[in-house]
Amino acid sequence: MISKIVIKLICILTFAGAIQISAQEKKYNGDPDASFETARNLAFNKQRKQAQDTLLSILTKYPDYSEIRSFLATTYSWDSEYKKARKEFAYILEKDSKSKSTWIAAIKNELWADMPYAALEMSAEALKIFPDDFEILYLKASAQESTNNPIEALNTLDYILDKNPEDQQAKDYKISLNIKARHNAIGINSTVDLYSSVFDPMQYHTFKYGRQTKYGSIIGKVNFNRRFQENGLQYEVDVYPKISKGFYAYLNIGLSNSFLFPDARYGAELYKSLPKSFEVSLGFRTLKYSTTTNIYTGSVGWYTGNSYWSFRPYVTPGGAGTSTSGTLSYRKYRSDADNYLGLALGIGFSPEINQFNFSGNEASILNLKSQKFNVGYYFTTSNKQNAWGTQFAVTHQEIIFDPGNYFWIYSLNLSWELKFK
Known part of the structure; x- marks a missing residue:
């Protein structure tokens, strides 16, 4: 019985010793500067996982090598691993709060992580150590803008x-x-x-006022139409509410x-951003004359x-069948x-684009054959306050x-369009 216990103890001690030896073998043993240079080359050649493994290995022996830990944190930021980066930056600043480059990198990490309030708080702490530092003040302005305080950002x-009146970066940012x-x-x-035959010239004019809010934009319109000598x-309102990042809506009503x-006309549409720079939407429009016409639309x-x-x-169901049309832009x-x-x-x-009074002739109108081409050029004045546009279109219609x-x-x-505060 005693011999069995002794054998078990020997096995346990042997296993523990093996683990310890293995851990010691994994401990870094080399030139930290040479390994750091290797890790940098790996990181800049899109081999960041290998670079991070090398940096972590160096830090097992040199945990306070702040330049290495800061670069590790930066690679985490590049990979959108902001929590990991935050932890490494905090470790460095706890040991050395006077590292300006670390403060700047840490603030940028919070901005990239969409944590502007944290970035603003860190900027205030950094400015206590580095008063009037232009780089940190610039980041503070970025954080203020991201917290929807553009006026405070302009003050900064x-x-x-x-x-420093010659600071070009600040000048450009102020213009923006x-x-x-x-x-x-x-x-x-x-x-x-202008019609080649049948109809006299027709006019369409719109006066609009729009405002951007933190919830999205809202636009009020007054549309004037002159057709058939009448x-x-x-009166119309468009609203573009923000739902979440990359997801918003379009709402419309007109009387x-x-x-x-x-x-009356009304409509709604949902827009969603997708990977690879794609965006899709799906919605409807409704036009109410003596009868009601529903139009289903979307976009890619x-x-x-x-x-x-x-x-x-555009897909428009009707009693005589479904009408379809489309525009490539x-x-x-x-x-x-x-x-x-x-x-x-x-x-x-499409009756969405051509708002005619159907007067019971939906089938004949919705199935009209039509082809259209247009070209437009849009530009702003140098201060971006005035926006101008001109467009020419040719339509061949039944x-x-x-x-x-x-x-x-x-x-x-x-x-x-004139933009103002």
């Missing part, structure tokens, strides 16, 4: 420029912030349609007492470099979203009361 940038701080906009959009008004517009969009492609179909952006060249090709008739025969429609559109 003004402080930087007061101390001034643009973003313009939460209000008014605009006018005017279109004239004038009509429509009119003119036969040139639906008595793709951003690639400075280009954007989009396809939007392309935009080539320049400096920002307000500066681009746009092209579009459309096939089929005549409503003469199926099989077509006319041409030449459309010219001009738009202007």
